Amino acid sequence: MGKLLALWVIFLSLTVFGCNPSRGDNKSNVPNPVQLSESNTLKAFENELIRIVERVSPSVVTVFVVKEAQMFNPFPGFPFFGPEPFIRRETAIGSGVIVKYDKSKKVAYILTNAHVVEDAVRVNVKISKEIYKKAEIVGMDKKTDVAVLKIDASDIPDIENRIAKLGDSDKLRVGQLVIAIGNPLGLERTVTVGVVSALRRSLGVTQYENFIQTDAAINPGNSGGPLVNTDGEVVGINTAIIANAQGLGFAIPINLAKWVMDQIIERGKVTRGWIGVVIQDVTPEIAEAIGVREGVIVAQVVPGSPADNAGLRVGDVIVEYNGEKLEDARDLQFKIMKTKPGTKVKLKVIRQGKEEVITITVGEMPEREVSRRSPSPDNIGLILRDLRPDEKRDLGVEYGILVERVIPNSIADFAGLRPGDIILEVQNKPVRSTKEFFQIVEEAKKGQKSRILLLVRRGNFNTFISLPLR
Numbered sequence: 103m104g105k106l107l108a109l110w111v112i113f114l115s116l117t118v119f120g121c122n123p124s125r126g127d128n129k130s131n132v133p134n135p136v137q138l139s140e141s142n143t144l145k146a147f148e149n150e151l152i153r154i155v156e157r158v159s160p161s162v163v164t165v166f167v168v169k170e171a172q173m174f175n176p177f178p179g180f181p182f183f184g185p186e187p188f189i190r191r192e193t194a195i196g197s198g199v200i201v202k203y204d205k206s207k208k209v210a211y212i213l214t215n216a217h218v219v220e221d222a223v224r225v226n227v228k229i230s231k232e233i234y235k236k237a238e239i240v241g242m243d244k245k246t247d248v249a250v251l252k253i254d255a256s257d258i259p260d261i262e263n264r265i266a267k268l269g270d271s272d273k274l275r276v277g278q279l280v281i282a283i284g285n286p287l288g289l290e291r292t293v294t295v296g297v298v299s300a301l302r303r304s305l306g307v308t309q310y311e312n313f314i315q316t317d318a319a320i321n322p323g324n325s326g327g328p329l330v331n332t333d334g335e336v337v338g339i340n341t342a343i344i345a346n347a348q349g350l351g352f353a354i355p356i357n358l359a360k361w362v363m364d365q366i367i368e369r370g371k372v373t374r375g376w377i378g379v380v381i382q383d384v385t386p387e388i389a390e391a392i393g394v395r396e397g398v399i400v401a402q403v404v405p406g407s408p409a410d411n412a413g414l415r416v417g418d419v420i421v422e423y424n425g426e427k428l429e430d431a432r433d434l435q436f437k438i439m440k441t442k443p444g445t446k447v448k449l450k451v452i453r454q455g456k457e458e459v460i461t462i463t464v465g466e467m468p469e470r471e472v473s474r475r476s477p478s479p480d481n482i483g484l485i486l487r488d489l490r491p492d493e494k495r496d497l498g499v500e501y502g503i504l505v506e507r508v509i510p511n512s513i514a515d516f517a518g519l520r521p522g523d524i525i526l527e528v529q530n531k532p533v534r535s536t537k538e539f540f541q542i543v544e545e546a547k548k549g550q551k552s553r554i555l556l557l558v559r560r561g562n563f564n565t566f567i568s569l570p571l572r
Contacts, residue, residue, distance in 0.1 A: 154281060154334045155293050160230075161266035162283050162327055164290055165196040165214055165237070165251070168224040170509060194218065197284035197327030198227060199336060200264050201363070203255060210255040210265075211367060213359055214326030215341050216242040219249050223485065223509060227253060228290075229264070238540075241366035245309040246354060247341050248362040249326075266328060269335030271355035274298055274314060282318040282340055282351065284327025294319040296349075303352060304432065307342055310439060312432065313352040314338045320351030329353040361440065370488075370537055375441035376467035377414075378407020381431045384419060394452050397421035398431045412462040415453065422450035438464065482543075482569070483512020484519065486536045499559060501534040502526045517569045519558070526564070527557035547571055 170191050196218035202211040212227065219225055225237040235253040242249035255261040278298045286292050296318030303313040316329065320340050329338035338353030365372045380402035389395040397419040403410050421428065423437050424447045441447060443466035451458050485507035494500065505523040508515050525533055528542045546554045556567045 150332075151281075151295070154330065154332065155283070157334045158266060158281075158283060158328065158330050158336075159291050159293075160260070160264045161200045162291055163198045163200060163212060164228040164285050165198045165212075165218055165326060166226045166228065167194040167196065167219055167222045168192075169194060169221045170223050170507070195285060195288050195323055196325045197323065197340070198251060199266050199326070199328040199339070200229075200261075201266050201268060201336070201360075202367075203261055203265050205262075208254065208256040209252050210258070210261055211240070211363070212237065212251040212253065213339055213363055214249050214251060215339065215354075216244050216247045216249040217341075218326050219251070220244070221485075223483075225251060227251065229253075229258065233258060241370055241372075243362050243366065243372045245372075246358060246362050247308045248339070248354060248359050248366075250363050250366045266336045267334060268356055268360060269331050269333065269337040271314065271337045271357045274301060274331075274337055274355075276301060279332050280314075280316055280318055280337065281330045282316065282320055282324060282327065282353075283330065284320075284324035284340055286319070286321035286323045288323055292324075296351075299349070302432070305342060305344075305352065310358070310436065312355055312358060312436065313342070314355055316351050316353065317349040318351060319349075320353075324351075370535065373443065374439045374467040375443055375445070375464040376407075377409040377412075377438055377462055377464055378404035379409045379414065381420070381434060383431045392417075392419065393455065394419045394421075396427075397452065398428055398434050408462050408465045412460050414449070414451070414460055414462070418451040418453050420449050420451050422448075424448055439467075482571075483509035483514040485509075486525075486539065488535050489524070497524065497559070499524060499526065501532050502559065503533055503536050503539055513570050518567055519556075519569070520560070522560075524559040525556055526559055529554055530557075543571070 168191065196214060198212040198214035198218075200210050201213050203209075204211070219239055219242060222239065225239060227235050227237045229235060237251040237253050240250040240252045258264070276298050280296060280298055282294045282296070283291060296316050298314060299317050300315035303315045304311040305313060314329065314337070318329070320343050322343070324340045325342075327340045328336040329340055331337045337356050339356065339359050340351065340353045342352040344350050362372055379400050381398045382401050384392075384394060384397055384399050388399060392399075400409075400414060400416055400418045400420065403414055403416055420434060423434055426437070428434050428437075441464045443464055445464050447462055447464060449460045449462060451460055484505055487504045487506050489497075489499070489502055489504055493504070494502070502524040505519055505521055505525065507521055508519050525539065527533060528539060529546065531538075531542055533539050533542070543554065551571060553568050553570050556569055558565050558567050
């Protein structure tokens, strides 16, 4: 597969440098060798491109999403603006790529964007013309715009052949040939070809950004689809475009997406290192003022944070992280993020013109920084979320899950559940996560139960609610 790039270069050389078979005095009908070479190169390039697309396309899926959002009447008392509040339902379409298969559990995992499935009450994926599957949101991370879906793959006969091969996005170079596959504007498995036009781009759409920029056409609906190299490996997850711009598409590096995905699958959330600082690049203007032309300057230190406890100060310039020189503030941000909480790291800083080494024990980014929301199984009609540690403390509960939204006219609505309720127990079993809730509900359904008993904290009081399962 890797020879595609060489074929592309040869083809461009033949085209650009004008190998013109009509030149010269040869009037015979014998084909010019250069003409044959040009034709053969073009055909080889075409065949190689087709092979790559045929290899990767089976792993690309269409993601269908039903979203519901609670809206509020901006003009209370005027009925022609609609009820107050009201639920707006909308549908959305995106792309995804199958990247992992757990043979023991017979489930397949799909990478897509968090913005594709955010606020979803139902997610379905189309694997092929014949195969549609209901998908469960394993978790999402809005800070990187990565989401992981899970489907039952027990009846997909060729599932192991549909697993995409993941590449190494750290090896990407500007000018490298890439292929985008997805569903732009709902047109399934559309293929576009281009090059990596820039790396490490920041757009201000997520907190952790390190985008691959490409001129391979990316349009609405491409989000979540793969960006593929000439070896047929996924090197990015297509995620963003700039309105009214042509030839500018952006993808999340696959190394970052995989790091997020592995944590979501293993823990149900993303754990990041954190030291509690606000940092920025040392610009030429700052360098002139402080006399330091490298590193990252500390603009703020969070009181009580690991950085504060270690003695890091505002105005310190961090030039090395554990012996590695820093390219810019984003470089330091990602290094801290990927450091396991509890790890001791050494920062070389310049403080008032003198070098110092500060040892910091990296902490864990506060739980409130992570977004994780899950629709309840089937058509119960609940949007649930795990409780954060600070919420448990404020509410005075040791466990439970939060009801963020109740869909009007749903089973949960008729049963009497309300937004803000804390589900403490199901069938007299403590519930510590949405995952546990789903498991208990599924067990009850398999046991042919028509109802389950919920213990709910509402305000300062507990109440029991009997929830029908159908």
